[in-house]
Amino acid sequence: MMQIIHSLSTLTRSLALTALLALSVHANAQTDPLPSWNDGPAKQAIVTFVKDTTTQGSPKFVPPAERIATFDQDGTLWVEHPMYSQVMYILESVPALVKAKPELAKVAPFSTVLEILKGDRAAIAKLTLPDLEKLAAATLTGMPVDTFNAEAKKWLAEARDPRWKKPYTELTYLPMQELLKYLRASGYKTWIVTGGGQDFVRTYAEAVYGIPPEQVIGTAGGTTYGYDTSGKPFLTKEPKLLLNDNNAGKPEGIHLMIGRRPVMAVGNSTGDQQMLEYTHGGDGARLSMLVLHDDAKREYAYGPAQGLPATKVGTFTQALYDEAKKQGWTVISMKNDWKKVFAFE
Amino acid sequence: MMQIIHSLSTLTRSLALTALLALSVHANAQTDPLPSWNDGPAKQAIVTFVKDTTTQGSPKFVPPAERIATFDQDGTLWVEHPMYSQVMYILESVPALVKAKPELAKVAPFSTVLEILKGDRAAIAKLTLPDLEKLAAATLTGMPVDTFNAEAKKWLAEARDPRWKKPYTELTYLPMQELLKYLRASGYKTWIVTGGGQDFVRTYAEAVYGIPPEQVIGTAGGTTYGYDTSGKPFLTKEPKLLLNDNNAGKPEGIHLMIGRRPVMAVGNSTGDQQMLEYTHGGDGARLSMLVLHDDAKREYAYGPAQGLPATKVGTFTQALYDEAKKQGWTVISMKNDWKKVFAFE
Numbered sequence: 001m002m003q004i005i006h007s008l009s010t011l012t013r014s015l016a017l018t019a020l021l022a023l024s025v026h027a028n029a030q031t032d033p034l035p036s037w038n039d040g041p042a043k044q045a046i047v048t049f050v051k052d053t054t055t056q057g058s059p060k061f062v063p064p065a066e067r068i069a070t071f072d073q074d075g076t077l078w079v080e081h082p083m084y085s086q087v088m089y090i091l092e093s094v095p096a097l098v099k100a101k102p103e104l105a106k107v108a109p110f111s112t113v114l115e116i117l118k119g120d121r122a123a124i125a126k127l128t129l130p131d132l133e134k135l136a137a138a139t140l141t142g143m144p145v146d147t148f149n150a151e152a153k154k155w156l157a158e159a160r161d162p163r164w165k166k167p168y169t170e171l172t173y174l175p176m177q178e179l180l181k182y183l184r185a186s187g188y189k190t191w192i193v194t195g196g197g198q199d200f201v202r203t204y205a206e207a208v209y210g211i212p213p214e215q216v217i218g219t220a221g222g223t224t225y226g227y228d229t230s231g232k233p234f235l236t237k238e239p240k241l242l243l244n245d246n247n248a249g250k251p252e253g254i255h256l257m258i259g260r261r262p263v264m265a266v267g268n269s270t271g272d273q274q275m276l277e278y279t280h281g282g283d284g285a286r287l288s289m290l291v292l293h294d295d296a297k298r299e300y301a302y303g304p305a306q307g308l309p310a311t312k313v314g315t316f317t318q319a320l321y322d323e324a325k326k327q328g329w330t331v332i333s334m335k336n337d338w339k340k341v342f343a344f345e
Numbered sequence: 346m347m348q349i350i351h352s353l354s355t356l357t358r359s360l361a362l363t364a365l366l367a368l369s370v371h372a373n374a375q376t377d378p379l380p381s382w383n384d385g386p387a388k389q390a391i392v393t394f395v396k397d398t399t400t401q402g403s404p405k406f407v408p409p410a411e412r413i414a415t416f417d418q419d420g421t422l423w424v425e426h427p428m429y430s431q432v433m434y435i436l437e438s439v440p441a442l443v444k445a446k447p448e449l450a451k452v453a454p455f456s457t458v459l460e461i462l463k464g465d466r467a468a469i470a471k472l473t474l475p476d477l478e479k480l481a482a483a484t485l486t487g488m489p490v491d492t493f494n495a496e497a498k499k500w501l502a503e504a505r506d507p508r509w510k511k512p513y514t515e516l517t518y519l520p521m522q523e524l525l526k527y528l529r530a531s532g533y534k535t536w537i538v539t540g541g542g543q544d545f546v547r548t549y550a551e552a553v554y555g556i557p558p559e560q561v562i563g564t565a566g567g568t569t570y571g572y573d574t575s576g577k578p579f580l581t582k583e584p585k586l587l588l589n590d591n592n593a594g595k596p597e598g599i600h601l602m603i604g605r606r607p608v609m610a611v612g613n614s615t616g617d618q619q620m621l622e623y624t625h626g627g628d629g630a631r632l633s634m635l636v637l638h639d640d641a642k643r644e645y646a647y648g649p650a651q652g653l654p655a656t657k658v659g660t661f662t663q664a665l666y667d668e669a670k671k672q673g674w675t676v677i678s679m680k681n682d683w684k685k686v687f688a689f690e
Binding site for chain 2: 065145189198199202206212213214216220222223224225232233234235242243248251252255256257258259260274277278281
């Protein structure tokens, strides 16, 4: 009997807690999930899309298993100017490399990087794509996966963005963080699909965006399985490109890693066009969005779409802008659609 | 007031339902999650591992995000004898191929396959690995992803295993289905890591095992992004190998697709050894298991480990058996550890 009373008492407490939770969920449902977004077409498009795809009985309902939303990272989730963070990682890894191999100090492109780091920022323009590939191979491959992960994490903890003097990981866009959370609370699986290095982004995506490593797709190289002297297995990063996760590589990477078409995709540059096309090309409800950097005051302004200054880093051409308008993709104006850009504002 | 009474009434019903659910969860917790497993060392190893890794405060506790369990498919989750299902798919796709390209009818290895399908099963021994690669390229690539998926699904619905005369998708091992569910109910993410084709296995893994496409890693080829005549984007399967997901390719594929080390892995042949080593090589609690096919009556018996008949399909060598004993990996005896093999028994 005591047992039953005890059970009932536990049950009552559990029910009371459940009732509180139910009320709190109800309260949350009333709260704006996107407080850093201004009321406007972009916010409206998101809220309508989420409502349409998650309401049972809606003609646009999407079963939970198919709720896949893919996000570019650089320029979409966090700042990419004046230079992609991973390029800064590559450049700032060169001194340690030169210390280990002094003969590189006088060899280009390593010598050029040493000049850049001494303060000659103009020298960055001298770096060609083959230069960057050579630097990437030298700083991102040839070491055990665990060693790379530890080095990347150390750099991320210490490195500072030149403008805000903050860790790069704090320069994420608050409205996008809210969007990621809102989607996940609505049963969406959120993925990063980045031109950046898959291993690099995976070292911080979980802590920074709540996105686990297995939901990060990026430019990926091969690894080789082997054993250390004690017989313990480990993987070595190889300079063998498996996936160039830019342009057409984005839908190809999505097929390789996810195996189904996203229903929502967000990007900010020409490298995201194919991902948006591929997402938009499926049946049923679709949401394709592009972030336009038109806010020089709070962040940066670049295009060259809509007369904004041209850039090589995260180019948003007028042709892409026109395609977005033609296809019904939503262009997010940082200036007009975002109430706040950063959490630290 | 009516509003409040109505709300309270709804709340009461909701609480009653919650109470029922709570009782049912409680009842389930008392039920054996692995009823098709005999009491013995394999079942004990699983139950202990799950308890150790999911009990808060346990020294072997694994945070939910890191609960990754990887399973080989052929011979581990379903029957692989007398021949891998996907090889049967490849062979049985040849007549349609020859119909489309009649000039292939007299060209090996296509002609050899036509003989096999006419009933000359002995001719299967004539097929070399390069033959199989040629057949795989001809039947698994060169078409849009959606076309392949539709063809594979059609075949899976119609094809029958020669011994049980059942669809291959019904020849999954009931104890392993229980294990997958038990792990998921314990907060584990279950993954397939198969030497079979990634796209092929993804067409049925969700329906058959409850494993979504994005948690299937397999031997994977590249795709090419393009547009149809109406401008709609699609992906074409290419005969370009990105990942040979066997042997060392398994840990390499796990790194590529998951990005962290599993805490549990299950296989049944030499092709799984590196996955088990890699899993076992991490810190903390680890469970590595191998299924030994030692039950000729209910399924098949092959090794050649432990004096079982040798086979080229799912080879389990004595060296692998000895390594398992040395490393403390659990060998699952189908004969002794499984009360039932199939759900239809």
